[in-house]
Amino acid sequence: MRKTLIAGNWKMNLNRAQAIALATDLKGEFSTEKKVDLAICPPFVYLDAVSTVLNGTSISLGAQDMYFEKEGAFTGEISGAMLGDMGCHHVILGHSERRHILGETDPVINKKVHAALALGLKPILCVGELLEEREAGKTQAVVRRQMEGSLKDVSAAQMEEIVIAYEPVWAIGTGKVATSQQAQSVHADLRMMIEACYNPAVAGKVRIQYGGSVKPSNAGELLSLPDVDGALVGGASLKAEDFLGIVAAAPAT
Numbered sequence: 001m002r003k004t005l006i007a008g009n010w011k012m013n014l015n016r017a018q019a020i021a022l023a024t025d026l027k028g029e030f031s032t033e034k035k036v037d038l039a040i041c042p043p044f045v046y047l048d049a050v051s052t053v054l055n056g057t058s059i060s061l062g063a064q065d066m067y068f069e070k071e072g073a074f075t076g077e078i079s080g081a082m083l084g085d086m087g088c089h090h091v092i093l094g095h096s097e098r099r100h101i102l103g104e105t106d107p108v109i110n111k112k113v114h115a116a117l118a119l120g121l122k123p124i125l126c127v128g129e130l131l132e133e134r135e136a137g138k139t140q141a142v143v144r145r146q147m148e149g150s151l152k153d154v155s156a157a158q159m160e161e162i163v164i165a166y167e168p169v170w171a172i173g174t175g176k177v178a179t180s181q182q183a184q185s186v187h188a189d190l191r192m193m194i195e196a197c198y199n200p201a202v203a204g205k206v207r208i209q210y211g212g213s214v215k216p217s218n219a220g221e222l223l224s225l226p227d228v229d230g231a232l233v234g235g236a237s238l239k240a241e242d243f244l245g246i247v248a249a250a251p252a253t
């Protein structure tokens with residue numbers, strides 16, 4: 001059985017005091033909540049402070065990106081080892097904002113996936129189509145290309161460590177959420193791709209999150225879909241009440 005994973009992507013939001021306050025609120029409220037796994041991904045500069053708050057709790061710390069090189073002259077970049085040093089267990093890779101605003105490609109994301117896995121970090125690998133791609137009937141082809149490119153040379157054992165996040169780009173931060181039918185259909189396709197590339201046992205273990213305008217009011221329906229194993233939450237992860245509302249809406253697994 002796949003345990004639901006709810007992850008908060010804080011993106012480039014909050015200041016230090018707000019980040020600490022939000023983590024503190026989550027820690028206070030989540031301590032008795034066991035039915036889902038919870039992760040939060042603050043901006044790099046607040047990882048240390050948030051890590052201190054989360055110390056000793058079951059809430060996992062994640063980062064929003066990393067560079068694939070181990071160390072060296074890469075001004076402005078952050079290595080996976082640095083994330084491990086901060087107490088991170090997860091790292092979001094290939095988020096659509098990095099793909100489409102910052103020009104990240106599948107080969108680069110693939111290097112990051114391998115670098116993260118080598119350090120014991122669990123990638124949350126994001127895939128998803130643009131509105132024009134969906135309208136042109138290319139959703140399946142787009143996510144297949146992203147999966148194949150980003151997961152090149154990943155072994156079956158490594159695949160089990162990876163979380164996939166399906167995030168239709170047109171649903172991110174727009175308030176437009178995918179319908180249950182749209183989400184389940186792509187999630188089922190993704191699981192079939194994993195089964196075809198690996199085997200049914202791996203496909204049965206990999207968690208596939210949905211992301212894009214998830215909020216307390218729509219989380220229950222999305223999270224009850226057979227192939228939706230969690231949510232990657234942006235805007236609604238910035239308020240403890242909303243984020244915990246999503247957690248509360250998750251069916252018991």
Ligand code: PGA
Binds near residue numbers: 232
């Ligand atoms: P959103 O963002 O929940 O604000 O739509 C989701 C994401 O980008 O991960």
